[in-house]
Amino acid sequence: MIVNLTFDVEEFDFPTERGLEIAFEKQLSVSTEGLEGLLRMLEKHQAKATFYVTANYAQHKVSIVRRILSLGHEIASHDFYHAPGSKLMPAKSKIALEAITGTPVIGYRSPRLAKISADELAAAGYLYNSSMNPTCVPFRYNNLLKPRSIFKEGSILQYPTSVSWPLRIPLFWISFHVMGFHFYKKLAYTALKKDGHLNLYFHPWEFSDRLADSEFGVPGFIANCSGTTLLNKLERLIVDLKNRGCDFQTTKKYLGFDV
Template identity: 30%
Template sequence: MLNALSFDIEDWFQVENLKGAIAADSWDTCDLRVVNNTRKILDLLRRHQTRATFFILGWVAERCPDLVREIADAGHEIASHGYGHELVYTQTPEEFRRDLRRSKEILEGLTGMAVRGYRAPSFSVNPETPWALDVLVDEGFTYDSSVFPTSFHDRYGFSGSSLSPFRFDNGLVEVPLSTVRFGGKNIPAAGGGYFRLFPYPFFRYLAKRINGEGRALVFYLHPWELDPEQPRIPIRHDYRFRHYVNLCKTGRRLDRLLGDFRFGAMGELVARVGGKVAEA
């Protein structure tokens, strides 16, 4: 089965867990590590001959244009992660539109290719932001991958959503992040901190169960998750655990995952299920 592989391209200091310690207006003074960490990912993908989707933050693309071109030249799909890593539900519709448009224009200007996919920072498209779906369509996006159908996180969640790709009423295709149903609850199984926290054999079991149910695994990581040498910032205990747990193991685990499962870019999955997705 073809699974969907994606990477959210942002740097270590742009993570929501660190927002209280590192203000956005100080980002330009931080150690920029995203280029080298993204190249670690590109090397792994090259070795496994695997395509992926890179949801790139416009702020990063603006400062690292050669990296964006390098990703595109390697045959990977370029998609948007917004510009300033602002949560969707903290913005007005017009603020969201400006952020989205700015990112899209930067990425398309660098690659000469249309950007069709979007993922919100911290999966912050939720039942409180239905207007965001229409803004995405208005701005030329054909699919979104921001819905996380779980209630186990304090910042995001879309409880009650379909676990499989579906189409909203406005035609936008949604590719939800992967979860597994246990005891009436949706357990996150999509990557990121869960991939670092769970022992790899358990994560592989979850992925096989998803495939066994006829669903594609929709997987994500960030470049900073392959960087155990990144600066350590004093933040509240639970955020510190989420951000720093098992960073030294992520690269090896990703290498194993790419060997154990077949992956492609998000756009490939959207194309395969485009005519079969359910209505929301």
Template identity: 40%
Template sequence: MSRVNTNLGGTSIRLRPGIAKPLPKALLSFDVEEFDLPGEYGQGNLPSEETQIDVGTRGLTAVLELLDRTGVRATFFTTAVFAAARPEMIRRIAESPLRHEVASHGWSHSSFEERDLLRSRVALQQITGKPVTGFRRARFGEFDRRALAAAGYRYDSSDNPIWLPGRYNNFKKPRTAYRLGDLGSEGVTILPVSASPLVRYPLFWLSFKHSPMALYRLASQWVLREDGYLNIFFHPWEFTSLKGFKIPFVVRRRAGEKMVARLEAYLLWLKERADFDTLADFAVRWENQQALSLFKKS
């Protein structure tokens, strides 16, 4: 697809030739966390904390190199435990010329308390020197979202609106962005992970691993056309070798270099069809659009 670049108020926007409409947005995120996955599947000896951090570090290094090659910006939902262990990597993300976002993934990946909302945000801000406005609960666990605004968050991306057998059934939850609380009040914007209209074909990391790429691209285009944005996520540990860990094939399939190559090809394809944005910037833009729509109706 050929494109036209324009500049409005200092913001670069890509337009389709002959159509005064910006390209849809692609929201790419990574859950940066301790590799405690073997414990989920009953492995007797959970890897040491050092090993959990090392696996995540190797994967995160591969991810950052991939994003540098493709010129794609992303959001990194990071646990405070990982950030404290690798502060230099988190600062590298925050200071990237690609303008990545660092958001909160809680205090640790293996547990959650309501107080983790505030203390993880504060810890990440101290490390990065930048505001942290987004949150994603580990494993999409349930929690009282009324506490988000009080803890200083603007948006949350803890919904995967699909049915995942053995995990959760969110088929009746909203599929696209919505608001908890009125605009301008003590509320938060909710940015669910993308799923297709109608059948809610999933577009998260597991489906990316196993779907035929032609099908995954088709579903991506469907969502971009219908919703105007695509919200997908992965984990850095998917992009490094997982040999030696007792985890199901469905999880470790294509781990490492195969996953790097698969995502790189997909991102280059997606760049021709969407503009990449952070979830924080998208949340602000979505809220402004909602406010403008309400103003026009009044």
């Protein structure tokens, strides 16, 4: 069984969605602080992951993006900007990321899982898209009738994020914050049994110990389990899944593109 841990690496603009002004350098520092802790923990357990990076973040944090790659992880695109209202620019972000990393960028995930056409991604040179959560999140999206596992759309391989079976309870980042460890793990195993894989996603800023600072306005149900506490919870999940024989791979390797 395969586990794809994925992280959406972006400028920490979560507070701006709630009308708060946060300096761009602080946005970068919060995300980077969480990212540093994640990289150390993943290296400790020799778990490979995929990092969907905005070109905006990458251009300001070149060294750590290159370090992600040097540790054997995958760099994929999280478009160019993450700020609310930003125009999707998959082609421009791919070019920018490839210039920084010196390697092909073949995977894409849109900010906030926004809809994007397979034709546009194919024209930009992508091979797979992981921008769909096959469940219903009120006021965001309703994908309950969409495929829950890998499917083809034109030339693009669509790789939805994981949900439980048979009820499509999302296994995304918010669930990991608010659910008890054993309940979340039980739901994850139902997805593994049904699909043969887990495609889980988080954000590095969630793993910053500054998330509870009042200036950020992060709701308590997220901030109360964040930073080191959340990192330890993720480490427990990795250890448990490894003990059950799971292999942690990059997305491109699992989908057959790592040749």
